[in-house]
Amino acid sequence: MLTNVRLISKDDLLETVQELARDNYRLLSITATEIAGGFDLIYHFAQGMTMLNLRFSIGYEQEVPSITPFYFCAFVPENELKDFHGIKIANLPINYRQLFILSELTPVKTPLAPRAAAASGTEVLPE
Amino acid sequence: MSYPAGLGIILATFLLAPVVGGLLTGLERKVIARLQGRVGPPLTQPFYDLVKLWHKRPQAANRIQIVYVYAHLFFMVTSLLAFLLGQDLLLILFIFSFATVALILGGLSVDSPYSRIGSQREIIQLVTYEPILVLLVIAYYQVTGSFMVSQARSLEQPLLFTLPLVLISFLPVFIIKVRKSPFDLATQLHEPHQELVKGIITEYSGPYLALIELASWYELVFLLALVSLFWATNWVGGLLLAAIFFFAVTVIDNITPRVTYSWMVKFVWKVGLGLAVVNVAWLYLWK
Amino acid sequence: MAWVSSARKRSPWLLHYETGGCNGCAIEFVAALTPLYDLERFGMLNTGNPKHADILVVTGCVNARSGRVLRNLYEQMSEPKVVVAVGVCACTGGIFHDGYNLAPGADKVVPVDLYLPNCAARPEAIIDALLTAADLLAETRRRDQHAHQRAPDQQG
Amino acid sequence: MKRRTVIPFGPQHVVFPEPIQFRLILEEERVVDAIPALGYMHRGIEQLATVKDFTKTLYLAERICGICSVMHTLAYAQAIEELMGIEVPPRAKYLRTIWAELGRLQSHLLWMGLAADAIGYESLFMQTWRAREVVLEMIEFTEGSRIMTGSITIGGTKRDLHAESLEFLLHKLEHLEQALNDIYPVFSDDPLIKQRTVGVGLLSKADAIKLGAVGPTARGSGIAEDMRLLGYAAYGELDFQPVVETSCDSYGRMLVRVKECFQSIELIRKAIAKLPPGEVLVKVKGRPEGEVIMRIEQPRGELLYYLKAGGDKSLARWRIRTPTLSNLPPLVHMVKGARLADVPLITLSIDTCIACVER
Numbered sequence: 001m002l003t004n005v006r007l008i009s010k011d012d013l014l015e016t017v018q019e020l021a022r023d024n025y026r027l028l029s030i031t032a033t034e035i036a037g038g039f040d041l042i043y044h045f046a047q048g049m050t051m052l053n054l055r056f057s058i059g060y061e062q063e064v065p066s067i068t069p070f071y072f073c074a075f076v077p078e079n080e081l082k083d084f085h086g087i088k089i090a091n092l093p094i095n096y097r098q099l100f101i102l103s104e105l106t107p108v109k110t111p112l113a114p115r116a117a118a119a120s121g122t123e124v125l126p127e
Numbered sequence: 128m129s130y131p132a133g134l135g136i137i138l139a140t141f142l143l144a145p146v147v148g149g150l151l152t153g154l155e156r157k158v159i160a161r162l163q164g165r166v167g168p169p170l171t172q173p174f175y176d177l178v179k180l181w182h183k184r185p186q187a188a189n190r191i192q193i194v195y196v197y198a199h200l201f202f203m204v205t206s207l208l209a210f211l212l213g214q215d216l217l218l219i220l221f222i223f224s225f226a227t228v229a230l231i232l233g234g235l236s237v238d239s240p241y242s243r244i245g246s247q248r249e250i251i252q253l254v255t256y257e258p259i260l261v262l263l264v265i266a267y268y269q270v271t272g273s274f275m276v277s278q279a280r281s282l283e284q285p286l287l288f289t290l291p292l293v294l295i296s297f298l299p300v301f302i303i304k305v306r307k308s309p310f311d312l313a314t315q316l317h318e319p320h321q322e323l324v325k326g327i328i329t330e331y332s333g334p335y336l337a338l339i340e341l342a343s344w345y346e347l348v349f350l351l352a353l354v355s356l357f358w359a360t361n362w363v364g365g366l367l368l369a370a371i372f373f374f375a376v377t378v379i380d381n382i383t384p385r386v387t388y389s390w391m392v393k394f395v396w397k398v399g400l401g402l403a404v405v406n407v408a409w410l411y412l413w414k
Numbered sequence: 415m416a417w418v419s420s421a422r423k424r425s426p427w428l429l430h431y432e433t434g435g436c437n438g439c440a441i442e443f444v445a446a447l448t449p450l451y452d453l454e455r456f457g458m459l460n461t462g463n464p465k466h467a468d469i470l471v472v473t474g475c476v477n478a479r480s481g482r483v484l485r486n487l488y489e490q491m492s493e494p495k496v497v498v499a500v501g502v503c504a505c506t507g508g509i510f511h512d513g514y515n516l517a518p519g520a521d522k523v524v525p526v527d528l529y530l531p532n533c534a535a536r537p538e539a540i541i542d543a544l545l546t547a548a549d550l551l552a553e554t555r556r557r558d559q560h561a562h563q564r565a566p567d568q569q570g
Numbered sequence: 571m572k573r574r575t576v577i578p579f580g581p582q583h584v585v586f587p588e589p590i591q592f593r594l595i596l597e598e599e600r601v602v603d604a605i606p607a608l609g610y611m612h613r614g615i616e617q618l619a620t621v622k623d624f625t626k627t628l629y630l631a632e633r634i635c636g637i638c639s640v641m642h643t644l645a646y647a648q649a650i651e652e653l654m655g656i657e658v659p660p661r662a663k664y665l666r667t668i669w670a671e672l673g674r675l676q677s678h679l680l681w682m683g684l685a686a687d688a689i690g691y692e693s694l695f696m697q698t699w700r701a702r703e704v705v706l707e708m709i710e711f712t713e714g715s716r717i718m719t720g721s722i723t724i725g726g727t728k729r730d731l732h733a734e735s736l737e738f739l740l741h742k743l744e745h746l747e748q749a750l751n752d753i754y755p756v757f758s759d760d761p762l763i764k765q766r767t768v769g770v771g772l773l774s775k776a777d778a779i780k781l782g783a784v785g786p787t788a789r790g791s792g793i794a795e796d797m798r799l800l801g802y803a804a805y806g807e808l809d810f811q812p813v814v815e816t817s818c819d820s821y822g823r824m825l826v827r828v829k830e831c832f833q834s835i836e837l838i839r840k841a842i843a844k845l846p847p848g849e850v851l852v853k854v855k856g857r858p859e860g861e862v863i864m865r866i867e868q869p870r871g872e873l874l875y876y877l878k879a880g881g882d883k884s885l886a887r888w889r890i891r892t893p894t895l896s897n898l899p900p901l902v903h904m905v906k907g908a909r910l911a912d913v914p915l916i917t918l919s920i921d922t923c924i925a926c927v928e929r
Contacts, residue, residue: 002861027782029891031876044863044874044891049800051863073782073899077891084616101609101928105478108514111617112887156454163696165448166455169424175457178421179468184493186465240577244599244910308690309762312911325463332465333492384762385690387911388599432589434611437925438636438717441680445706448683448699480589480610509633512621513614534636534717 005042005053013043014065016054020045021070025052030077032085034113038062039087063088076100086110133212140208148344149173151351155377162381177340183333188237195233196335200342202226207349213277216267220260223349226342227253234327245326248312251388255395256300262403266293269410279359287357287368292406294357296399301350301372303395305343307380312388419552422468422494425457426548429467429491433484433520435474435508438534439501443471446537458544464490469547470524473535475503475510476517488524496547498528500540505529574602579913590924592917596910604905606898612928619888624650624858627885628724634890635926636717637680638868640673643722645866648802649877650724653858660804662726662850667804667841668739669713669721671834675746676705677869678827678834681921682757685824688914689766694756701749708742711735726851736842743835750831757828767821771904771916774818781900785871785893786830787920790823792816797867808840820919827921857881868893870921892926 008016028044028051038059045052058064064081066089067074079100081087086109102111153170160167187193206223209215227249234246264274270289271278279286287294303310312326328339354372355365386394432440447453447460461467464487476484488497499520502508507518520526527550530543579592589610595603615634619627631646632639644666651658679702686694706716712735713719721729731739757763773783778791788795789812796812798805813829815822858879866873871893878887897920904916 002863024779026779028872028874028896029876029889031887031889031891033878033887033889042876044876048795049797051865053863071782072780073896076895076898099609101612102515103477103479103609103612105482106515107478111514111614112620159692160452160454163449163693164700165452165696167452168454168457172425172457175421175425176427178418179425182418182422183468186492240575243575244577244596308692311690325461325466329463330465336466381693383691384686384694384760384766385911386762386765387909390765432611434589434613435925436633436636436639437923438633438639441636442717445699445703448703449696450700450703474611475613477610477612479612483589483610509630510613510615510618513618515612515614533633536716 002053004051005055008054008056010056010058010062010064013054013056014067014070017043017067017070020052023047027067027071027074030074030081032081032087032112034085039085039113041087043067058087061088063090065090066092068093084110084112086113136211137208140204140211144207144348145341145344148346148348149177151347151373152344155373158374158377159381162378173340173344177337180337180340181334185333185335187332187335188239188330191236192233192330193335195229195236196331196338198229199226199233200338200345202229203342203345203349207345207352210276210349210352213275213280215274216276217264217274219276220264224253224257224260226346230327230339234330237330239330241325241329242327245329248388249327251392252303252310252312255392256303256399259296259300259395259399259403262400262407263293263297266290266403266407266410269407276356279356282360285358285360285364289410290357290406292402294354296401296403296406297354298372298375299395299399301354302376302379303391304350305347305376307376309379309383309386310391311380311385312391423548423552426468426496426544426551427459427461427466428453428469428471428544429461429464429487430471430473431480431484431487433472433474433476433480433504434516435501435503435510436534437474439473439504439532439540442534442537443473443500443540446540451537451541453541453544456541456545456548458548464488465492467491468495468551469544470495470497471500471540471544472497472504472520472524472526473500475507475513476520476523477513477515478517481517481523484520484523494551496527496550497524498530498543498547499526500530500532500535500543502531502533505531508533577910590917590922590927592905592913594905594910594913599910601905601908601910601913604902606902608924608928610928611924615929616888616890619885621884623883624879624885625724627888629720632718632720634892634929635923637677637923638673638870638926639718640669640722641866641868641873643720644670644803645864645873645875647722647724648866649862649864649875650858652862652864653860653877653879654854654856656725656852656854658726659849659852660846661730661848663804664841664845665727665729665731665850666722667808668731668838669709669719669727670803671838671841672705672709672712674869675831675834676702676709677921678831679705681827681869681918682753682824685915685918688918689763691763694753697749698753701746701753704742704746704749708739711738723851725854726849728851730850731845736845739838739842743838747832747835750828750835754828754832757824764821766912766915767819767824768817769819769821770912771820771823771908771919772818773900773904777903778818778900781903782896783871783900783920784896785868785921786823786826787871787897787900789813790815790826790919791818795872797865797872800865802866804841804844807844808837810837820915823919857883858885868926870894870923870926871897890926890929892923892929894920894923895927897922898927 025045025047031042033040040057043054075094078089079096083100083102152173157167203226206219209219231246231249234242351369355369358364358368499505504520511518575596577594579594591607593605594601631642634642683695683698710716713721773791775792794812794814813826815826859881861878864875874891876889880886901920
């Protein structure tokens with residue numbers, strides 16, 4: 001089951017992540033799920049065998065700050081969020097512009113967020 | 128040398144050398160397969176490859192590339208021919224190097240990063256082994272008093288007894304030239320596992336690749352002939368020496384991984400060049 | 415000429431491209447090169463260079479991005495050439511056929527001569543398919559250029 | 571400024587059979603930057619799971635990756651079982667452990683062969699793959715197929731092992747151990763292999779934590795993390811310690827994998843000795859509901875599943891975070907500053923599985 005969940009708000013994210021980085025937590029992944037009117041975001045961290053999940057929800061139009069200043073490896077899941085859900089990430093240093101795994105030839109934009117597909121207006125640049 | 132004998136050698140070079148070279152290549156692939164616990168291709172496999180490549184539709188990146196392939200083959204055949212006719216060793220090795228240079232120029236003439244970097248590595252290889260070849264010629268001159276290859280046959284004792292270390296230092300040169308592991312940096316003909324795909328020959332296809340393959344057979348025969356020079360007084364001894372060299376290289380190829388070029392330069396210059404210099408110095412001081 | 419086609423039959427050089435899918439067939443293809451199966455005894459070499467190859471072995475389902483690479487590789491090979499689709503993904507798209515990113519089968523991108531539907535294709539089956547492909551190679555056919563179907567990037 | 575060359579490394583490349591592209595920016599033969607380009611294998615499995623029946627998604631899970639197919643079915647089955655509250659019979663748990671370890675063996679042997687191949691060591695490549703065929707023989711004998719076995723299902727396993735199968739396994743394990751004993755000293759002591767691997771692709775422990783390395787990549791950098799210690803399947807009852815190397819380079823990561831092969835053989839032997847009698851499959855009824863996170867140790871490292879189900883026929887969300895995806899940032903870090911000749915080996919040293927990465 002989903003255990004050890006800490007509910008936070010979007011504004012607390014960077015501060016919390018900074019604390020976790022100081023305590024030598026590892027970033028496992030970031031999961032987004034489309035819910036009514038927006039996305040449910042879970043940041044999975046682990047220290048040894050124990051997991052810690054940070055959870056908060058955002059609306060379609062809201063921007064999430066990138067946590068790459070503390071965890072450089074976050075650019076991989078954050079680019080995935082952009083690809084599959086069309087979530088807007090602020091200050092992403094390595095930005096594939098929605099072409100990380102999907103290509104400009106893919107007929108579907110944001111395949112894991114069908115309800116948001118129409119709302120996604122991000123510019124797609126050719127490779 | 129009499130006129131008919133010379134004609135015979137020329138004919139043998141053109142007709143027999145590719146057959147021998149092809150069969151040796153086939154044998155080598157078979158031996159490698161057996162060492163790896165596989166059955167391996169038939170002995171005549173290189174000939175099938177050659178015929179097939181020759182009849183593929185030609186595709187070339189540019190014209191000049193084709194010129195260089197023909198130049199490569201021409202210089203390779205010429206060096207073997209001059210060797211068998213007993214000509215000047217210095218000249219022969221010069222022509223031989225020119226064959227390699229032609230291949231390098233061909234590799235550099237196309238705009239492909241693999242081919243370019245392969246050519247750069249080939250240049251490094253050329254620089255690595257050329258001093259050893261020069262020392263070989265110097266040592267040869269010291270012993271025989273002449274640069275002519277035919278001189279070796281009239282010696283009282285084989286060159287091997289006076290130049291053993293030079294022969295050993297020739298081994299890395301041989302491995303570099305036949306593009307075998309651990310020095311298969313620029314390209315490989317039959318093993319595809321390379322970070323540069325095919326290196327210097329990446330951009331050649333069809334008939335042009337067939338020509339390179341044919342040149343590599345001439346090259347193999349030439350190098351083996353050069354080895355047999357160390358026991359030129361007796362043809363059995365020369366043949367035996369060449370056979371030992373051939374199998375040693377095949378086994379070494381099988382039991383070593385590829386090294387990096389900086390390591391290759393260090394190793395060949397330290398060990399190979401060192402041994403050759405010691406041999407030459409010894410000849411100067413004691414003989 | 416008989417001896418040319420005989421040489422072609424005995425010396426097909428392979429180019430393997432994994433377009434997508436799960437790697438199962440790709441690994442089985444590599445396994446076919448190793449001592450237990452040993453493709454080299456039929457004169458087959460895995461060249462890895464499209465300019466040297468005769469047979470293009472496609473494993474896995476073709477997606478939007480890899481289709482273009484596959485097409486590119488195919489066009490770099492010089493005639494005569496044969497394409498073998500190994501595994502059900504390369505033949506029809508397999509279990510992923512209704513995915514949003516896929517072309518249903520490699521034949522939507524390059525003309526495929528031989529289909530080997532299997533999940534995952536066994537090395538024995540791959541050897542059989544490649545030997546049949548070598549026979550096809552021996553019949554020097556010139557393929558109709560119009561038979562080339564459009565790549566997914568050209569589809570609307 | 572030095573002249574820069576850009577080499578497209580992949581997507582079609584002989585060294586690894588999988589398509590990933592690295593645009594390597596070179597100064598002479600030294601890599602100054604590497605830009606990974608993914609997407610050559612993307613199939614959209616996460617999306618397919620939201621439209622397919624959750625029992626059929628099991629087969630989709632198996633086909634995420636052909637090398638660790640057992641691991642994916644195991645993780646998926648365990649996640650669904652946890653959601654639905656199913657207790658798996660103990661015999662099935664042990665069988666799952668045996669198969670998972672066989673899968674790890676064949677994956678590690680495959681990797682060892684490809685690594686030998688990447689540095690041009692033909693003969694060693696052939697010998698390792700010959701040993702791998704022994705493992706595949708065991709897998710085929712006990713599971714019915716070489717790659718896609720379909721032997722693990724929701725609620726247990728589809729097959730049971732009889733006494734003669736177990737005897738066959740033990741017999742073949744001895745063969746395998748002998749072959750590995752021959753191979754091991756080559757990997758650990760051969761001077762030229764050491765020359766190519768020691769000090770190549772350095773990843774310090776601090777970097778490994780910061781960049782999120784998992785599995786053998788992390789264990790090669792001195793992090794003793796192994797998800798098997800969580801005690802899923804029957805691992806809780808089998809005593810073992812994770813293999814850790816502290817040299818932080820390609821050599822360390824290579825040794826971790828070679829040593830883990832011996833560990834897997836030991837684990838299979840222990841599991842066979844302790845194998846309890848009884849049923850192997852329980853009936854599954856109903857539909858999953860809720861959220862679950864499943865962490866499993868794949869051959870390549872930690873696999874993370876997040877499943878969300880709303881009591882429907884299909885899942886609401888299936889998030890797959892595979893080990894290679896997590897190991898990509900460390901890889902990019904390691905490749906910078908390396909020589910071109912070392913790039914294939916460094917890339918392989920994290921055991922890239924692009925099929926897993928792109929789903």
